[in-house]
Amino acid sequence: MTQRRQVGSDRRRPAAELEPSEQLGVAGPARLGVKKTWKLFLGGAFVRSESGRYLVTADGNDNYPHASRKDARDAVKAAQGALSGWAGRSGYNRGQILYRLAEVMEGRREELMESLERGGASAARSEVDAAIDRAVSHAGWCDKLQSLLASSNPVAGPHFGFSIPEPIGVVAIAAPDRPTLLGLVGSICPVIVSGNVAVVVVSESDPRTTLVFAECLATSDMPGGVVNLLTGPRQELLTPLAKHMAVRALDLWNVAGELAVSLERDAADNVKRVSRREADESAWFDAERGAALTGIERFVETKTVWHPMGA
Amino acid sequence: MQSTHGGGSPALSGMLAPLEPSPPVDRIAAEERAQSLAKRSIKKSAKVAGLRLAIQMMDLTTLEGSDSRGKVSALCMKARSPSPGDHGIPSCAAVCVYPNLVPIAKEALAGSSVKVASVATAFPSGLSALSVRLDDTRRAVDAGADEIDMVIDRGAFLSGEHARVADEIAAVKEACGDAHLKVILETGELGSYDNVRRASDLAMYSGADFIKTSTGKIQPAATPPVTLVMLEAIRDFYFATGRRIGMKPAGGIRTAKQALHYLVLVKETLGDAWLHPDLFRLGASTLLNDVLMQLKKEESGAYQGDEYFTKD
Numbered sequence: 001m002t003q004r005r006q007v008g009s010d011r012r013r014p015a016a017e018l019e020p021s022e023q024l025g026v027a028g029p030a031r032l033g034v035k036k037t038w039k040l041f042l043g044g045a046f047v048r049s050e051s052g053r054y055l056v057t058a059d060g061n062d063n064y065p066h067a068s069r070k071d072a073r074d075a076v077k078a079a080q081g082a083l084s085g086w087a088g089r090s091g092y093n094r095g096q097i098l099y100r101l102a103e104v105m106e107g108r109r110e111e112l113m114e115s116l117e118r119g120g121a122s123a124a125r126s127e128v129d130a131a132i133d134r135a136v137s138h139a140g141w142c143d144k145l146q147s148l149l150a151s152s153n154p155v156a157g158p159h160f161g162f163s164i165p166e167p168i169g170v171v172a173i174a175a176p177d178r179p180t181l182l183g184l185v186g187s188i189c190p191v192i193v194s195g196n197v198a199v200v201v202v203s204e205s206d207p208r209t210t211l212v213f214a215e216c217l218a219t220s221d222m223p224g225g226v227v228n229l230l231t232g233p234r235q236e237l238l239t240p241l242a243k244h245m246a247v248r249a250l251d252l253w254n255v256a257g258e259l260a261v262s263l264e265r266d267a268a269d270n271v272k273r274v275s276r277r278e279a280d281e282s283a284w285f286d287a288e289r290g291a292a293l294t295g296i297e298r299f300v301e302t303k304t305v306w307h308p309m310g311a
Numbered sequence: 312m313q314s315t316h317g318g319g320s321p322a323l324s325g326m327l328a329p330l331e332p333s334p335p336v337d338r339i340a341a342e343e344r345a346q347s348l349a350k351r352s353i354k355k356s357a358k359v360a361g362l363r364l365a366i367q368m369m370d371l372t373t374l375e376g377s378d379s380r381g382k383v384s385a386l387c388m389k390a391r392s393p394s395p396g397d398h399g400i401p402s403c404a405a406v407c408v409y410p411n412l413v414p415i416a417k418e419a420l421a422g423s424s425v426k427v428a429s430v431a432t433a434f435p436s437g438l439s440a441l442s443v444r445l446d447d448t449r450r451a452v453d454a455g456a457d458e459i460d461m462v463i464d465r466g467a468f469l470s471g472e473h474a475r476v477a478d479e480i481a482a483v484k485e486a487c488g489d490a491h492l493k494v495i496l497e498t499g500e501l502g503s504y505d506n507v508r509r510a511s512d513l514a515m516y517s518g519a520d521f522i523k524t525s526t527g528k529i530q531p532a533a534t535p536p537v538t539l540v541m542l543e544a545i546r547d548f549y550f551a552t553g554r555r556i557g558m559k560p561a562g563g564i565r566t567a568k569q570a571l572h573y574l575v576l577v578k579e580t581l582g583d584a585w586l587h588p589d590l591f592r593l594g595a596s597t598l599l600n601d602v603l604m605q606l607k608k609e610e611s612g613a614y615q616g617d618e619y620f621t622k623d
Contacts, residue, residue, distance in 0.1 A: 073614050246616030269613065 019208040024030045038064040038187035041214035043153040044224015064207050067232040069240040075228040076246050079170045079197040080223025087167045087195035095142030101220040108216055130285055131185040137291035138189035145194060145296055165300035167195035169248035174201050174298030176253040186193045186284055187253055189271045201238055207231040209274055212285040236261055242266035249273040249299055271303040330516045336504035336540055345535035348579055349572045359609050362602050363401055365570040366393060369454040370428055370594045372407040383412045387419035394603050404588040410451040414522040415456035429456035432483060435526040441479060448486040459487050462526055464497040468510055477517040483551035484518035493521035493559055498537045499529040505539055511544035521557035532562025561594025570598060
């Protein structure tokens, strides 16, 4: 057998593959591993696709749900339901919750690393480190962005003019394929820190990492529906999201060609904000850029209020 | 207060037919059948037809203490023309309001096919003296209500005073004059399907034109099994007397899917004759927007957002 790093448990490997020393009870029969059923993460719950369809990972070891447009619809509905509660929390409290997410990811780092390895990524440890740090950086932004993005405007006349950042609402995110975990955390955090809620179409190449990440979300204090994760073909899921009248913005990472054009056209119907960005794998590891305020600013709506000064 | 029950009551002798004991209801079977009928998949053109029919059968309702003239006239506009600018969408069946707002609704709906329904008889408790309830009913009718939604005295019903409940329904029916009478059983307070069946029979034999599940103020309100039990009572009453009584589930019907489910229940229990606004109504306030969103989605292919539809 080839050399394998001993990280986390091997419970997903068939028992027959286990070496004798790894089996429970030397004389007894080999123990059958209990495999995990990978599901979608919608509204804080782990659900199967309503379509009942499944896809198989590249290595053939796992099935994962092939989400349908109706799952995308359900995800938007769950996100809509979570919006007022999430946006209504104080920035400080959102920061506490994001920090809690980082804590839980730290506790599950072995499992996250294992899932990244199985996906074929090499530097699993540094990616998990970077992803946790990215969550912490954004936790820090939550109660500061309002002060930095708001302004008291100089106006010619007897008025006060204030501009304040408000969340846009439901944002649909196409997460980058690589780096799987860092790309996911790094695309979700800038969207939700300001009070937005997200529907994320995750990496197609290996969705297992995102499903472990979903377990981190579920066991942190993140309210259900703030982050919703869909696995399946990008085109099939992004098209209904781009058309959906309740989605207010699209955050497209590494989406190019005809798909990008058709998504932009669909998004025009209710004048969604569309952000299209390309980033190669190494760019995500730049902590400075990855947690920059400009990334957050893309998904806030600036409200300007004019108020008459006293007599 | 004068007692209104007893053998000598003129109202009781006015009952349409002798009231036999109601048959028992098989709880498991009723729930199972209602659930199995919920599994129909209704798509595309059938869905569009069903949703349009649901709009035509809708009693657009506002029964809140905070109801104002403005809110009622806005609701009436919505009932006349649920989706302004879209001429293919039919009007609702009726607007359902408190008695003091009937004149406003009447004025706002003048010249349209939309009826004015009013809750009366000390809605939602129905626990005032009979004379007060009858007066309430007459005032609503005088103000122009086409339909009266009354609520039965559940306390009397549950303590076995069925004759008194029947008398009261008959008295209210008399007070209604030409207006249609819908009798609210408040099934959430009746406790069992057997009681729902008994109250349905009582109401129909006492002169109800419609039987209605709930006031919307008590949970659970309308549920598919309760509706099924009531529809079966209507069917048996039709076989016994030849009279067609209408059905109105109300309360808790919020989605287009639920509305289609109720239409399936009606079709499978009573047939096409009842798939008409004269014999079936849906009492709802938030349902209309969801139905409009579904119709728009069928037309455009895009899922809709609620901020693009008028709030009522």
